[in-house]
Amino acid sequence: MVSLRSDLATREHAVNRMVQRQQHRGPDDRGLHSDGPATLGMCRLAIIDPANGHQPMTSPDGRFTLVFNGAIYNYRALQTELALGGWNFRTNCDTEVLLAAYALHGAACLSRLRGMFAFAIWDAREQSLFAARDPLGIKPLYYARLPDSGIILASELNALLASGAVPREIDPTSAGEYLAWFSVPAPRTIYRGIANLPPGHQLTLDAAGRLKTGPWWQLPAPTRPDIATNYHDFIQGLRHQLDDSIRAHRVADVPVGAFLSGGMDSTAVVGLMTRSGATKLKTFSLIFGEAGFSEQASARLAAETFGTEHHEELLTGARVAADLPQLLASFDQPTGDGINTYYASQTARRGGVTVALSGLGGDELFGGYPSFRDLPRLQRLLPLWRRLPAGLRRNVVDQLRARPTVRARKLADFLAHARDLHELASLQRRVLPETVRLSLLAPEARAQAERLGPNHPMLEDFAFELIGADPFQVISAWELRTYMADVLLRDSDVFSMAHSLELRVPFVDRQLLEWLWPQRPWFKYDPRHPKRALADATADLVPAAIRNRRKQGFALPFAQWMLAELRPFLDETFSTTSLGACPWLQATEVQQVWTDYKTKRDPRAWSRVWTLAVLIAFANRRPAP
């Protein structure tokens, strides 16, 4: 917190409250440091050099003070290099390496870091603050300006609210965005006045209180001369990169395990971990009583193949219903996803590991989603569609919108609004068709949603970043920049840290991505065999039964639970009393969604109903004491 007008005691009190509110993120140590108008606080989950590395960490000359969340995987190499440059290391901790790297190289150090991070550094000499976030958004960083031109930052929104310096006011525009995307896309957050520093961005606050934010990393150029020229070389190169990433992500001085769902991605990660020397590896998966959801057999096959100590946790609707108060309390923002991560993390932490690796990111990098197959087809049809007379097109769109199915209405959104692949990629990730979303919003929020339109708020930024990219890169980037960054990674951070577990994602690795990105698209993706490249690169590890299995996803039997164990919660959530806390929603329309779900029992509608329910329940949360 940097506040030019508040006194030291007020500031330290506020930061102490923030640290307390996110104690679960770091139960091993905590600290506070004040200098001039700045107070930095930290609670630490000790992973590397647990005995040392106390934060906030100040440079020997007293100029720089650092608070850092995450892990720098190449810290040993950097340490050697920085020591040669004259830095006298006091610890073997990545925190000190980051401090030294910034002290010696300033913001330029960012490009040399391999890892996941969000950090802030106070420069006592310049009286300025620098903060940055990792390239793909694994670790979060939220901030709000203070009325005195100061700033307050934290890894969780709940911590910012706990400071008492930021009002807890849900932004109706953000609520509208949430209904479109399953989450509130950065740089917005669900709260008015609080921003989410986007992935790969840095922030500077100077002594005069001027704030500047901007990207320090962007996706690589679409092509490069030194790429693989044949598939064999490509697969060999990919395997080398995967091995390298796994080695880097295993760096820790505490036990490291892995999530193992039994799908291609997590099996590949576990296989690569064992190949890189992990012994007595602990793996964790969720299983369900309901038929068709468990990947128990695949996970067991993988565990047996790699000889891991495998832990299974039975998850039932009754347990989720009983845990809902804790679950909702751990939410930082509403999300339509993430409950699986909450339980998998709980299982892993109880199973004795402090760090777990996950296969998150495999679908985005290797074309695991149907969007990689469907969107290029739609893109080819767009010019033909746009050549039809405008009246006819309007008619078709109106007819599709009049149909009751969400599929028809989503198609109507594509036809009405998409002009190129970026807009197709943007629209395909929407949860609710535009007409349905607008009907659920109260007039003020609806007017704002209509002004902003149905496309993703960052459409132009992403489209400009991808000029010259091929269709596979465009779709991959959209998946990386939207669903992965705003939903999967955000949920993974919040729900793993809720159990003091550090979740690492070796597929979401800058080095791997920068190598893979310019490679030929037909090497990376085959529409007949999604994720063929990953399967071929790990063919000696992943059992054929798993490589050849169709993608199942890490899904929960929510459709059933919502009509059984979770029904009382949902009935209460959709009640008039509960909806009173959501003046930006059109209560009767929202209640109709729940009534329709109960009567029509369309199992595919569950995520839309749940998304709404979470938003309402979130708005009804009471602040933690």
Next chain:
Amino acid sequence: MRIVLLSPELFLHEGGIARIMRLYLKALCEIAGPAGRVDSLVLNDHPGRDERLTRYTTAQFHEQVGCRRGKLRFIRETIRLGRRADVLVCGHLHQLAISQLARLFNPRLKYYLVAHGIEVWRPYSLIERRALLGAHRILCISEYTRRQMLRFFPALPPERLVVVPNTLDPYFAPALNDQVSKAPFATPHILTVSRLSSTDTYKGVDTLIEAMPLVRREFPLARLRVVGQGDDLPRLQALVQRLGVGFSVDFTGPLSDEALRAEYAICDLFALPSRKEGFGLVFLEAMTYGKACLGARAGGTPEVITDATGQLVEYGNIPDLAAAVADLVRHPRDSEVVRRHADTFAFPAFTRRLAAALA
């Protein structure tokens, strides 16, 4: 250098494109050189010389052809004038295919496109794509427009797209007796200048009106002056009535240059929170009067408004808009800094940039 300039309009109506094309005419006359010649062909204007033409021409200016919306005549004249020209500057994408046609009759002819804004932020037809590929250079009024063109037509060689930011009309500069700054504010007195067309609701005039109740909560005497005309006016007037802010919003209708200058001079800040400005010439006009500007963080606007000259808000975010007005009132921008920023877009700099792009 023998140059032909194609424009949709120069003097018929007072639109943004017409205003900037007049400055292209003036700059091209200077660039053509002592032995050069400039012809102007205008699709919509009436035949004959408008009295204002002399302001924008020099001795190098030769022929002014107005086609009174006659497309066939426009095509014929383009071919005729193009035959004896070295350079053809095309002021609108819709006329680019005709420029390409003219080159069939004069293979030495190099043609250029002026890419303004919304008219090029879209997918292109086959004919447009071919014409774009044949253009020697594309003169984009902002980096934003340049990127939009590359987005919708990635096959365009990026080096052919050059940014030539719009400029201020030297004849619009404040007169000596204009009151160019007035601080601190008494009320805030907010000015907006825009076409009020039902097809251009993205300009955000409605959002400014919607922000007025919030602005007035803090500044009860705040006023909003809306300059412009169009078929969206009844909707905006109804909005004013519905919000009960009739006594703090004035619709002036269209104004003469002189009256508009007076509006710029007496306002406290200028606002146009538009979602799709290619550049936002009106911001520059306001800045020459030292007025802080409020725009949306969208389109080419962020290339014109800096922290030192105003504030950017999210398009359509009413509370943010009201907060930004309050912030600009509480922390007025230094009018001298604002004026100096406008100077960086002055006509001589524009002419130099254009000459370099045509070289």
